[in-house]
Amino acid sequence: MKIVTHSGTFHADDVFASAVLRAALGDFDFIRTRDPALIAAADIVFDVGGVYEPARNRYDHHMRDLPRREDGTPYSSVGLIWRDYGRQALNHFVPEIGDDTREVVWQDIDAGLILAIDLADNGVSSACPGHLALLIEAFNPTWDSTQTFDEAFAEAAVVAHGILLRACRQAYAEAKAVSFVATAARETKDPRVIVLDRKLPWEKAVFEGGLKDLLFVIYPNEDSTSWYCRTIPPEPNSFGQRLSLPEVWRGLQEEAFSRVAGIPDGVFCHPSGFICGARSRASAIRLVEQAIAVGEQIGAI
Template sequence: MKLITHSGTFHCDDVLSTAMLKLIYPTAEVIRTRDEEIIKTGDIVYDVGRIYDVKTNRYDHHQRGFTKTFSDKYTNLCSSAGLVYMEFHEQLFLIFNLKRDNEFYERIYNEVYEEYFLGVDSVDNGVIHTSNYRIRSICEVVASFNIYDDEEKQSKRFLQAVELITIDLSNYLTKKIYFYLNDVTNLINLIKKSDNILISDNWVDKNDVVVYEKECNKDIKYIVLNKENKRIYAVPVSKDSFESKVPLKKEWRGLAGEELRKVSGIESAIFVHASGFTGGAVELDDALKMCNISLNDLSKENSI
């Protein structure tokens, strides 16, 4: 099996495509070239060759007239990463024990594209994400592996970048698929039987609550983890937001230990974060009391 992509400067899309394909075909040979005769010999060719043709396993996006997007939902064109993902996702997911007949398969397929591949496709096609601050992206991390004066060293750097992205992609898919195979049904049941406060003996991701509470017609304000110390998390207003629906009580924020217990009157209170997005108590009743007092405080503010 020959996997062929271009030589020279590499980007996140060809690195990510290689990482995927090497997970699926671990013994495959990776060849980096722009020689058209060698390119013709490839079993799978991506990000080079100026051809997009699934039947012959050609996945380039640089040619004139290319218009492929992941779905009608998106206007951003695919890079080689999106194209390879679209064609090989079933084989990729099988490595992580996700089969096509899983009830959440299409949801996972779409979420993985939006969360992991869309950004890579967009950057490679020159679509710039704007905000009032910069987060170092996976594409920038890959770009930093490039050197420009020695093709032999460059090929080694390419494989190093592939190794890094393989680890990251594997970690991401392991966590994502495990959630859907093992945790999602329990989370939905917890949300359905909860009102303002969701109590769980196991870890619950705030972002997952934001997604599934809407589908359950619920409006969860807090998550309380019922472990040795009871940890409180305020649910954000939207997925990945830093703004909480109802932060813990303003007068408690930034306090801990005896000072917090004195101000709050809650005997086992441990701390409240300065922003109010999280806090904790030793006893479950006290953790719930912290949530309910904060909720009542907000109700009083809104009624003024």
């Protein structure tokens, strides 16, 4: 199989598109050229050639009537390649992925990393210093370098592969976490509290899963030596609380916190009242029960 993109200066979209194809298809002959004959003879062409025909594996986007997403956002070459080959690439990046999570992970990567490159490449949004697109472009040889563009592209593609690998595995882990939290929410006796048997990201499951009654999530730290009681914020990425921890607990630690909270093994309560901890699961559950009781007494629930 022969795959072609343009020669010379490269950008994030063609570098990442090549990494996606390499993950999806394995070994192939890769040529960077603007030679019309080589372009015409290729099995897949992206970011060059002036033709957008997915049925013929032609994925240029540098034309007036360029391909767009359903919302009108223009594609770059990586957006097009990810659209058609991303699911196949996921089998390489996350070999254990199943049919139940593949689409979720594909969509997560598409809406995040891939879309950001599409937007920057098409000038829809500016690439500020430190943007992934500019970091990849920095691999282009400087004017006084003896390195060829093809050599530099190969180095950038290795980095792109690593970024895609980590991003896909992170998205897969998050998809599994959403499933764990949803299961815990279904099994809980009190819809205001869920208890997790491990520390994992839970906010996405809470807000996308519509857990509107949830007030607290309980989970252990990494080595299970202590358990945290975390209040649920009113919206994602907020330190606000649907129900704050009792005022009399806040800022206390160890013995002082244990005495006021009425548990034998308290660790701390944050001064802002959004998280507290104990050394046992039973005590963490007791803390939440007390916090809810106080909330009911003062009319906060």
